[in-house]
Amino acid sequence: MKNFRIVAKDGKARVGLLTTSHGVIETPNFNPVGTQATVKALSPKDLNEIGVQMVLANTYHLMLRPGADLIEKFGGLHKFMNWDKPIMTDSGGFQVFSLGAALEHGGSKVLRKNTTPGVELKLHPRGVNSKPRLNKIIEEGVTFQSHIDGSKHILTPEKSIKIQQQLGADLIVAFDDHESAKHNYGEMQKSLELTERWGLRSLKEHKRTGVKLIHPPGGKLEQLMYGVVHGGTHKDLRVRSAKFTDEHFDAVAIGGIYGDKQTLCSIVEWVTSAVSEEKPRHLLGIGEVEDLFNGIERGVDFFDCVAPTRRARNGSLYICPKSGGKKSNSYTLNIRQSKFFSDKKPIDPRCNCYTCTNFSRSYLRHLYMADEILYHELSTYHNIFFIIDLVKRIRETIKDGEFKKFKRGYIDR
Ligand SMILES: [Zn+2]
Known part of the structure; x- marks a missing residue:
């Protein structure tokens, strides 16, 4: 396919470049x-x-x-x-x-x-x-x-x-x-x-x-x-x-x-x-x-997938395994839980998004409970950032031939 070029492979996983009229997309x-x-x-x-x-x-x-x-x-x-x-x-x-x-x-x-x-x-x-x-x-x-x-x-x-x-x-x-x-x-x-x-x-x-x-x-x-x-x-x-x-x-x-x-x-x-x-x-x-x-x-x-946006609206926020995310809860925490009432940590301490670098779980929970519009902005921002960042990291691991190792450490631990 003339518009799509595979630039790296690791097993069946691949990194590609798709050229469109509005720019090049790096895949996955x-x-x-x-x-x-x-x-x-x-x-x-x-x-x-x-x-x-x-x-x-x-x-x-x-x-x-x-x-x-x-x-x-x-x-x-x-x-x-x-x-x-x-x-x-x-x-x-x-x-x-x-x-x-x-x-x-x-x-x-x-x-x-x-x-x-x-x-x-x-x-x-x-x-x-x-x-x-x-x-x-x-x-x-x-x-x-x-x-x-x-x-x-x-x-x-x-x-x-x-x-x-x-x-x-x-x-x-x-x-x-x-x-x-x-x-x-x-x-x-x-x-x-x-x-x-x-x-x-x-x-x-x-x-x-x-x-x-x-x-x-x-x-x-x-x-x-x-x-x-x-x-x-x-x-x-x-x-x-x-x-x-x-x-x-x-x-x-x-x-x-x-x-x-x-x-x-x-x-x-x-x-x-x-x-x-x-x-x-x-x-x-x-x-x-x-x-x-x-x-x-x-x-x-x-x-x-609508999961990141829909989950955010429902209080379900992504966290990576090193921050406590588990396969059994799809790598999320539930911000509605009372244990986050006074939690000063960000949603995911390992996330570099605007929400995580500026706001606490406690504040996010408060916004959720008060049904504030800002909750939706901050939580959706984090969830989308989390998934985009994860896929970006996956692309890097494919280029380095480390995809399987990264996957094992992430979801098979
Ligand atoms: Zn974040």
């Missing part, structure tokens, strides 16, 4: 999620200070509010949200399917067996009332009702690509069907075949409409499109889907992940072993500390 890379064209509680100034290389915005939310036409009038998302580094958009499918249908049928993403007690890990922060209602999946696409005003919409591969072009993201995703964990093998296969047909239609539409011109610094926006690998927990379906995606697309995204940590590792391994070495790989919607290590170890380059 973690994308914070900016659902509504904002990473909740952080400004672009904060994101730059932290060293965020790219954000992910949600097509589903932005197409409903404020609408892709409006954002296009501003020259795309970069101008609208004043973020001049790379942006990725998803296809919109995940919100429509997973938040609508899959949740109703009890589907879920990676099951977190060992989460901090009391920490919400719902797929949608605002609960059942803010879920889109999925009406029908047909060959053409999927019809649904908006969670905002109940209005009826259809999302098709062509429409998803058009919206992602209007938004002007550097990395976009082909429209895909979403299996449910309750699907049997036959249903899973049918869903996969629909994803293949929709993938080809997404590609065709992207080629037909060509490169969209919307004012990046260099003048011309080149959009790299991911195809999405599905197939649930079936190895043969995952391998088939991986090969199909590799054959047709310049970049490979792995979607529809659910099950325990071991299942996640197996799925990633099946997929990364079946696709070309030189294409970027993105693990969609995954990005907890343990997942990052496990994914990178198996050759994943990109991650996105």
Whole structure:
């Protein structure tokens, strides 16, 4: 792939450089999620200070509010949200399917067996009332009702690509069907075949409409499109889907992940072993500390996840193992606990972020209990910084051939 170059390897873990119209991204890379064209509680100034290389915005939310036409009038998302580094958009499918249908049928993403007690890990922060209602999946696409005003919409591969072009993201995703964990093998296969047909239609539409011109610094926006690998927990379906995606697309995204940590590792391994070495790989919607290590170890380059921002809002703040973080609580402390009432230490004494160099656990806990806006800014800043910094350190260890040792010391201790 001409825009992606692998510069170092340690086992299957790799460091790469992806060139986009808005700059070069060093991988492995973690994308914070900016659902509504904002990473909740952080400004672009904060994101730059932290060293965020790219954000992910949600097509589903932005197409409903404020609408892709409006954002296009501003020259795309970069101008609208004043973020001049790379942006990725998803296809919109995940919100429509997973938040609508899959949740109703009890589907879920990676099951977190060992989460901090009391920490919400719902797929949608605002609960059942803010879920889109999925009406029908047909060959053409999927019809649904908006969670905002109940209005009826259809999302098709062509429409998803058009919206992602209007938004002007550097990395976009082909429209895909979403299996449910309750699907049997036959249903899973049918869903996969629909994803293949929709993938080809997404590609065709992207080629037909060509490169969209919307004012990046260099003048011309080149959009790299991911195809999405599905197939649930079936190895043969995952391998088939991986090969199909590799054959047709310049970049490979792995979607529809659910099950325990071991299942996640197996799925990633099946997929990364079946696709070309030189294409970027993105693990969609995954990005907890343990997942990052496990994914990178198996050759994943990109991650996105709402965990750091959502955890921060719920009082769940990352700490490294040397500061007391444990695998059993996903390397977090719960700032709501009374033991932090008068604790003068920063959240993580080993963290160099603005929050940790200036504020105590006691103050953070006070802000949380008083429901102050500043709590959200400081806590989110720390959580995003923590993950960005961890991934940066992982890149360094890959370059030094020390990744396995670092991983052992961090998550296998
Ligand atoms: Zn910090």
